Amino acid sequence: MMIANKNNYFWICFCLIILLLIPYNAAAENIEGANSAVNLGLQNQLSSSIIFILLLITSLLVLFIWEPMPISLLAILVPIALAFFNDLSKMSVEEALSGFGNSATITVMAMFVFSAGIQRSGAVQLLGDKISYLTGSNPRRQISLISILTGFSSGLVNNTPIVAALIPMVRELGRKTKVSPSKLLIPLSYTAMLGGTLTLIGTSTNLLASQVSDRILGHPFSMFEFTGLGLIVLLIGIFYLLTIGYKLIPARLEVENDLTEEYEMSGYLSEVVLAPECSFVGKSFAEISNTKELDYDIIKIIRDEEEFMEPLDAKTLRAGDHLIIRAQEETLLKLIKRKGIKTLPEMVVDDQLIEQPLAGEKLIEIVVPAHSFMVNKTLTEINFLERYDCNVLALRRGEELTHQKMEDYRFQPGDLILLLATEKTFARLSKNNNFIIDRKYDSNLFDKTKMLISVAILTFFILTVSFNILPVAIAALSGAFLMVLSGVINKNDFFTAIDWEVYFLLSGLIPLGVAIEKTGAAAYIAAKILNLAEILPAIAIAMIIYLLTSIMANIVGNNASALLMLPIAIGTAQQLGVNPFAFVLITTFAASAAFASPVGYQTNLMVYSSGGFKFTDFILVGAPLQLLLALVVPFLVKLFWGF
Template sequence: MFNLKNKVLFVLLIILILSSLFSANILAQDINFENNGELAEPESQLNASIIFIMLLIAVLVTLFIWEPMPISMLAVLVPIALAFFINLSNMTVEEALSGFGNSATITVMSMFVFSAGIQRSGAVQLLGDKISKITGSNPRRQIALISALTGSTSGFINNTPVVAALIPMVRELGRKTKVSPSKLLIPLSYTAMLGGTVTLIGTSTNLLASEVSDRIIGHPFHLFEFTGLGIIVLFIGVFYLLTIGYKLIPARLDVESNLTDEYEMRDYLTEVLIGEDCVYVGKSVAEIEADKELDYDIIRIIRNGKQFMEPLNAKTIRPGDHLIIRAKQETLLELVKNKGMTTMAELIVNGKSIEQPLKGEILVEIVVPAHSLMVNKTMEEINLLQRYDCNVLALRRGEEITHQKMTDYRFKAGDLILMLVTENTLERMRANSNFIIDREYDPNFFDRKKMYISIAILAYFIITVAFNLLPVAIAALSGAFMMVLSGCINKKEFFSAIDWEVYFLLSGLIPMGLAIEKSGTASYLAAQILNLSSLMPPIFIMMLIYLITSLMANIIGNNASVLLMLPIAIGTAQQLGVNPFAFVLTTTFAASAAFASPVGYQTNLMVYSSGGFKFKDFIVVGAPLQLILTVVVPLLIRLFWGF
């Protein structure tokens, strides 16, 4: 997905920006020297602590880009390093571990439970169904209403489950109205990201930024502190998607295609007849699977008109059996030539026969979420086929489709898996947070009672936070508990709803932000940026910080970028003598602007494979919007909050 070429290009882009910044910094120093006759000393001198923190940041960013292991595990290295080198980090052990019990971390985890309760009531799908009936076949009207729904709901519940619930609806809407689903999926993701900037609780980025802002300048975010700005930015994004963006979004998925066409299965699924002299006669499927030399899978057995599905391992092959197998043409020819099988030319499996499978057997697409235990593992390592009695037909990562050597395939977040499963398996997968059922849209799937209760609990949370009746973390935690107490989710779902990857990511990175501040690194870097003030006014420095933060968000994610950049942005504002809160807001909005990469934000990952996109599609569509907001957002913040 994020291959070596893309990684190198992003790194080179960051290096180019930083080198330009360095060159401008040197030029500014020269100008200051010529004007004043001497070079002004920066407010913070380089020392061992600053060098250590800067090296730690460089190592961390490099590891995040190359991702030798999940970034949540990499983040845990931060408190370890800070505690191990206490003298260099200027941190105590308690401060190094402060992220694990931080109020922002607790609030973010509680919001996952809120989102799960509302999503599992079917409320989001119900709203999506209403929209699909209004839009008709006008794609721009579809985008406008999808954006209105996604942007408004993402302001109050986590945008990841919102997108997960709406992807099937959007794809079904596209197929019904003859609009490529690809045209609708990028707007779904982008407006979910923009909707998260409308309120304090819209995204974990806002909650983290509020905590940092409170700690450094004593100004936490109120619930609707920047709602006006967020709504304007959302409207700008929607307008862009309806005009320029719509023309740039490619129609990667064919409107008329079915699942077998989308996954190019026609050349891989074939029905064969077992002859009397077939070497497999008398052997069980398990024995055949254990000894097979070629890459193929037995999907179904047909015997005397009766069809057998998973589990097949105990079935013994008999003469006259028909097998539906998954194999490429070269493998099929080898089986026919050497194993005693005969192809049934008139019975080659087509899309209709697979998409209308046996009673009790269902064709589904599964999305691998970022927190899934499947990430960085193979099917064999997680025992997927045996554990879930399923057949994997194909895999998709962006535009790339895999049919062969799938047992060696190492899953990444956002991957799509085409499966034949039983109804029992599907129920198990629905209840398992390691899977997202992509092509499963049931507009009647909602519980009215749970819907009302979950929305009432969300209203309780909003009211208590808006009127400062309770601290945000306590209001969120009590609301999450009420979700379980009311039966909106059960106690098992409470823990499965929490994204533990995010928990460890935040817990590891929050102390990093504190270390940047306490070690003097923020002041030192701010002093370097301050030299640019002779070349450009503060508003352009604010735009530069927005640009750097948003580029970092495309590479290492929104939460990591806001925690690393906020202390530097605040330090810059303080040394410039301007309103630091304006720079806080700039950095916060920039961290949620990872439009130019499918890996910078989880909602982009979710639509990346579902829409069949190429990596470059996000650069082509997202980069112009990112540049527009780089100019517009700082100007609006300057207008509303002043310097």
């Protein structure tokens, strides 16, 4: 279902690009050496350079959706292609590689360190933990406070760690108050996106758009350039989520008190005892694992009131041992018949039975982020069970639960894994950037000193940028260095805090935006859009630009859609004779409006499986909000900045 819906989005954009490739004058001649959208008049004819860029964009969209490899690696193909075909791209080697040292890229990387410092101080979790005391069991009040906290936090700190920190709180809040967590998780993600539009540093998209605006128009964003507009948009989004959106968000997850119920484990976890005649007796766990013919896993061995879990390979089973087994009922019956084991039907296997606090074992959920090494890999390929000494009990992708043949399951971003792990494994996973731990708030995580220092450094960054004391990239690097110098971030954690997938994605795509401008492709596409100007006013053209950008954001993400559409939006505005900076703002806000797809924005992916959603749930809830903002944002931009 996911791929089908992604393809629906893709074909919409593909058809639009094909339409742009068709010249309106069939007898048109090629025009070589096209100028940029800034200096060029209407460009209705195709040149070889424009065709090259449009084909490159189309190929990139196909690869991004097909995703034969991570999109960050695919993005590296862009500077390679631009440099290799430099006659067509009009780009020198230095220009093709300019994204790797771009000020926006450097700033985004430094902001990851800021976000890690704020998150690891426990400040966000502390604030989130207080929500349950203020909202009671009123779901709309819960959405209001969650949205306000998330929205304003995301204006100052990268929204991905904000959402990662609040997902466990939101799920626990739902359990406590008997409200389906699904009703709360989509508002959490949407307001994180909307909150990113409050300030320059709210999202990497804003920083990229500022750099493009500065390069083409000589007008970068100030820290609070569009805060007023962002605040109105955030409030509109919250109002929508409390009214129409609340009715549209499905309650996919039942309110359960423990994770074994939530993952429907009652039919898969059983406690059995080994009879003397059992064929397992006298064999090591490794021998049994290597020769098993059925799909089952031994989760735990209980012997003389002592309990053992992974690693179990060296353990030899004895008569009278109790085992906690993960198996389907049919498989369990075959084990009873073939192996000589006995079930304990009066026992209920739940969180309390399989968790043993004294032994340091616990049930945990982990989310697979988009940049994780687990993406497109199986448990067997990455040797997960042996590497982390844990048991995988169940997997969730959206609404779908998997309990069988999990070793062959190929992970995708947003997947949720239910593990039984030791405290040592839990600590290792918590520090690993390849996983997002879905856990309850722990008061031990809160460090008041680190929180105050991290907030002070963030304030230093905001003030120096707001008053133009330092360039934004230098201020960001200074702040990131101070995070390490003050001890808020460990020197080793400095590099793990940075999302290198994002770095290579931005570094690869930034030169493409320059090439779109230099080759005249932006002016050509703008000319096609301007054919509508004969029948539509400028405000309607602006709404179309917003809608095209937001649709593309649902497919290829916020940063890619902004970099592709900003030169086109600027060219369109200049050829219309209206304020190009207004169109920059419209495009920037649209790129952060990927509400109608779980794959268009990282925070949507994070709540996709945590809320048990279907792909279509995001279309149902997000499309009306996307259309509403496509009407409202251009109107507000025209009102405040003028056309």
